[in-house]
Amino acid sequence: MSNTHAWDYLVVTSILSALLALCARFLTNGSKAFTNSEGFKVKAFKEDTRFQRFSHGPEISQKGSEISGNDPYLVQNGRFQELVITQPEQLREFARKDAKDHMKPKNMNLGDCFGRLLGNSVGVQGGRKWAMMRAHFDPGFSRLASMDMVPKFTAEIRHWVANLPKCSSCNSHTANTFFQNASQACRYLPFRLIALTAYGEALNDETYEELLHLNDLHDTLMFDAFFGKWTVSKIFNILPTESRKRMQTFQKGWKKLNHDVIARAKAEGLRSPAKQIYKGVELGDMSETEFLQTMDELLFTNIDVTSTVTASLLINISENQPFQAALREEIAATQSQESYNIKDYIAKKDALLHYAVMESIRMCPALWFSLPEKTAIDKVIEGYYVPAGTTIIIDWKRLNTTPAIWGSDSELFRPERFASMSPMSYRYAFLRFGFGRERCLGKNIAEIMLKIVLISVVQQYDMKPGKNDGIRQDKFTVTSDGEIGFTPIVHV
Numbered sequence: 265m266s267n268t269h270a271w272d273y274l275v276v277t278s279i280l281s282a283l284l285a286l287c288a289r290f291l292t293n294g295s296k297a298f299t300n301s302e303g304f305k306v307k308a309f310k311e312d313t314r315f316q317r318f319s320h321g322p323e324i325s326q327k328g329s330e331i332s333g334n335d336p337y338l339v340q341n342g343r344f345q346e347l348v349i350t351q352p353e354q355l356r357e358f359a360r361k362d363a364k365d366h367m368k369p370k371n372m373n374l375g376d377c378f379g380r381l382l383g384n385s386v387g388v389q390g391g392r393k394w395a396m397m398r399a400h401f402d403p404g405f406s407r408l409a410s411m412d413m414v415p416k417f418t419a420e421i422r423h424w425v426a427n428l429p430k431c432s433s434c435n436s437h438t439a440n441t442f443f444q445n446a447s448q449a450c451r452y453l454p455f456r457l458i459a460l461t462a463y464g465e466a467l468n469d470e471t472y473e474e475l476l477h478l479n480d481l482h483d484t485l486m487f488d489a490f491f492g493k494w495t496v497s498k499i500f501n502i503l504p505t506e507s508r509k510r511m512q513t514f515q516k517g518w519k520k521l522n523h524d525v526i527a528r529a530k531a532e533g534l535r536s537p538a539k540q541i542y543k544g545v546e547l548g549d550m551s552e553t554e555f556l557q558t559m560d561e562l563l564f565t566n567i568d569v570t571s572t573v574t575a576s577l578l579i580n581i582s583e584n585q586p587f588q589a590a591l592r593e594e595i596a597a598t599q600s601q602e603s604y605n606i607k608d609y610i611a612k613k614d615a616l617l618h619y620a621v622m623e624s625i626r627m628c629p630a631l632w633f634s635l636p637e638k639t640a641i642d643k644v645i646e647g648y649y650v651p652a653g654t655t656i657i658i659d660w661k662r663l664n665t666t667p668a669i670w671g672s673d674s675e676l677f678r679p680e681r682f683a684s685m686s687p688m689s690y691r692y693a694f695l696r697f698g699f700g701r702e703r704c705l706g707k708n709i710a711e712i713m714l715k716i717v718l719i720s721v722v723q724q725y726d727m728k729p730g731k732n733d734g735i736r737q738d739k740f741t742v743t744s745d746g747e748i749g750f751t752p753i754v755h756v
């Protein structure tokens with residue numbers, strides 16, 4: 265055999281054996297996937313949960329526990345299969361060794377409309393791109409920058425509290441008590457505070473009005489993205505449909521608004537985090553679409569998340585009268601100290617104020633199930649082999665109420681429980697702003713906002729629960745339809 269032939273032979277046989285090895289690995293791992301050492305496969309949920317996981321979370325959760333007990337189970341999300349985990353040990357294994365390498369599936373497995381709206385936002389990124397984008401977004405939302413917003417937030421929240429009786433969702437009055445639908449009353453407060461944080465001095469009344477107008481359009485787009493049956497399809501979205509027109513109108517308006525605000529901030533030398541963040545686009549670290557979609561993610565997409573968390577907090581406090589009274593006393597006692605400084609009170613981790621926020625987020629997560637994330641390496645979860653690249657979602661409410669960690673009263677709003685628990689004990693049993701390094705960009709402003717809201721409302725009003733129509737089913741977040749009765753406290 266000539267040298268050339270021997271070389272060809274070697275190359276061909278190497279390629280063939282590599283292909284054979286790959287097939288063998290695929291076949292063995294494929295057949296092993298989601299199977300335990302005794303050959304049992306994880307249970308699978310047959311129905312498609314693509315929409316129901318948002319609108320009917322408790323039902324899916326209940327069915328999951330009926331078919332699978334505490335074991336993980338598989339669900340269908342349109343044409344994708346995802347593994348649901350529910351227990352702290354399963355989360356620990358999911359996060360072990362590769363948490364920083366987890367990637368988000370394309371368009372979060374939610375389809376084309378979601379992709380067009382948010383498919384390039386920071387929340388969908390992973391790896392170097394994510395780190396590069398966050399390097400530009402993080403400074404404006406750091407702990408320090410967020411604490412600098414305290415005076416502004418306090419003034420805005422006081423104004424909101426003073427106007428609560430006038431709010432359009434104010435349904436009825438009895439004697440000196442007025443009733444409000446909590447979610448509606450809280451809807452625009454976080455939106456305004458986030459806008460102030462993101463645009464800084466460049467946010468004027470005209471821009472804010474325009475943001476509100478765009479938000480109305482965005483509400484419909486969110487419905488298309490999360491609940492639209494046809495809008496998941498790429499082909500449908502090419503057609504000249506109403507939803508396509510809405511998307512185009514929104515995107516055009518959103519781009520113009522940001523360009524105008526940033527141009528004004530530059531021309532007038534105004535302090536504006538958005539102007540700073542946009543430097544990432546000018547430097548070529550992120551595309552304009554990535555910038556615009558992340559600004560959307562933290563503002564419009566977030567409005568449902570943060571307003572629902574604020575509303576749940578107030579509802580929970582209204583339902584627990586003894587705790588409300590104790591918190592009111594703590595606030596009064598803290599404020600009467602000569603050294604009182606609201607920033608110190610907000611930063612305190614051993615105060616009823618802090619426990620209340622923790623407990624409400626624990627019990628009332630913003631979504632029934634977390635958005636999907638992919639493992640980077642092979643894993644064994646609860647004895648089942650889970651191959652690298654598996655998409656996992658977490659049953660958020662079930663994890664946050666695991667009785668083994670939170671006790672037999674885990675479904676009860678009892679903030680004082682945090683006084684006797686070490687953070688290590690619930691490290692894998694409390695999903696709040698993400699797990700591990702907690703990716704949420706707004707975690708600092710969210711906590712500050714919730715605490716100032718609580719201080720301001722509890723000082724002014726005695727809250728009692730009103731009529732409650734349960735959870736709305738037209739929102740991607742867990743949104744209560746409950747009312748609160750507010751009775752002004754007469755300060756003597």
Ligand code: HEM
Nearest residue numbers: 386387561562566570573696697698699703704705706710
């Ligand atoms: C109490 C209210 C909030 C809760 C419970 C919450 C929760 C979360 C969670 C669970 C995630 C996913 C983290 C992950 O993928 O590991 C997230 C991501 C995110 N949140 Fe929040 N959030 C809240 C408020 C806010 C606010 C006020 C903002 C505004 C800046 C915000 C902006 C974002 C962004 C931009 C992401 C994507 C970050 C990334 O993946 O890099 N969130 N949030």
